[in-house]
Amino acid sequence: MKPFGYGVYPNVFTALEFERLSNATGPTGGKILIRDEDGALTRSPRSVALLHCIGSRDVNYHEYCSRVCCMYALKYTHLIKEKVGHDTKVYDFYIDMRCFGKGYEEFYRRCQEEGTIFIRGKVAEITDQAMRPEEQGKLIAIAEDTLLSRRVRVPVDLVVLSTAIEARHDAGDVGRLFGVNQGADGFFLEEHPKLGPLNTATDGVFLAGCCQKPMDIPDTVSQASGAAGKALSLAALGKVEVPPTISWIDPDICIGCQVCIGLCPYGAIEFNERKGVSEVNPAVCKGCGSCSGFCPSDAARSRHFKSEQIFAEIDGIMDAIAKVGR
Numbered sequence: 001m002k003p004f005g006y007g008v009y010p011n012v013f014t015a016l017e018f019e020r021l022s023n024a025t026g027p028t029g030g031k032i033l034i035r036d037e038d039g040a041l042t043r044s045p046r047s048v049a050l051l052h053c054i055g056s057r058d059v060n061y062h063e064y065c066s067r068v069c070c071m072y073a074l075k076y077t078h079l080i081k082e083k084v085g086h087d088t089k090v091y092d093f094y095i096d097m098r099c100f101g102k103g104y105e106e107f108y109r110r111c112q113e114e115g116t117i118f119i120r121g122k123v124a125e126i127t128d129q130a131m132r133p134e135e136q137g138k139l140i141a142i143a144e145d146t147l148l149s150r151r152v153r154v155p156v157d158l159v160v161l162s163t164a165i166e167a168r169h170d171a172g173d174v175g176r177l178f179g180v181n182q183g184a185d186g187f188f189l190e191e192h193p194k195l196g197p198l199n200t201a202t203d204g205v206f207l208a209g210c211c212q213k214p215m216d217i218p219d220t221v222s223q224a225s226g227a228a229g230k231a232l233s234l235a236a237l238g239k240v241e242v243p244p245t246i247s248w249i250d251p252d253i254c255i256g257c258q259v260c261i262g263l264c265p266y267g268a269i270e271f272n273e274r275k276g277v278s279e280v281n282p283a284v285c286k287g288c289g290s291c292s293g294f295c296p297s298d299a300a301r302s303r304h305f306k307s308e309q310i311f312a313e314i315d316g317i318m319d320a321i322a323k324v325g326r
């Protein structure tokens, strides 16, 4: 997102970089410093702009809300005031504030009282092209203040970008390994958003944290505790019940083409190199029928769904319909 000058202006940081900078174990020992002409972190900023929704809630990038940015941006306003000084000018550019958690709204109010200037509007551009004396040597955030309906130019020393939380680039590989599907946004898909928020399509594999969707630490910890509890309760049983309607591959017919392996959405089929045939792991198979529907040699079958059984069911239904005269 070039308009924000990341990588062009040395004092435009991502939130993750700022998090590191303000951390006691970070490069400055937790001191909030900006880069000088030589690129070294030496000076304290006198003014800071925090930009929300960089790549989130944006149809050109990610439509979803990254959920944690409003609150960590508020945390930064507080940290800057506390560490750099209460006279530091802090500007927070937001679309709307999402302070949904316990105590979050109260924290927002506290940051307002501490003197942070909240501007409702998305910054369009960060530039160093000064138009006024007070803008000389500064980064200028150009935005529309949608509450006042006017264009604003805010000169600052430091810009922090609240960049979108994205699914990891290798999430697809991890998903294939564990038989977990990804949604359109790349995050792992839960079995059901309300009835199975920790479960996945694969029994015994549970989700916790930001691999499922952006979430904050309290939500991550709750979800992780739930997922651990579910895994433990399965492990404590010592054995797994397998549904009867799962797939089976007849080893006498299988030609070893492995088409079924690519088709199985649960990663339940493996190739037995020694025997030269594909085999279904009954503990993982969900009996969806993808393999049996496509098997070119008709070796993959769904148990209890033999052709004779299906035809018998159809005959039964036809008989019942004939009896009622329709």
Ligand SMILES: Cc1cc2nc3c(=O)[nH]c(=O)nc-3n(C[C@H](O)[C@H](O)[C@H](O)COP(=O)(O)OP(=O)(O)OC[C@H]3O[C@@H](n4cnc5c(N)ncnc54)[C@H](O)[C@@H]3O)c2cc1C
Pocket: 015, 016, 019, 068, 071, 072, 075, 165, 168, 170, 174, 208, 209, 210, 211, 215, 216, 217, 218, 220
């Ligand atoms: C800038 C920023 C500031 C934030 N501030 C706050 C805050 O103040 N308060 C708050 O509540 N939340 C905050 N959050 C959100 C918080 O970071 C998350 O809620 C939390 O990190 C989620 O934990 P997690 O375990 O799901 O993911 P992560 O913390 O990302 O941990 C996942 C781990 O898995 C590892 N991993 C990934 N893939 C693989 C693989 N294939 N093999 C092995 N390891 C792998 C990763 O390296 C990582 O260590 C912030 C987020 C950001 C981006």
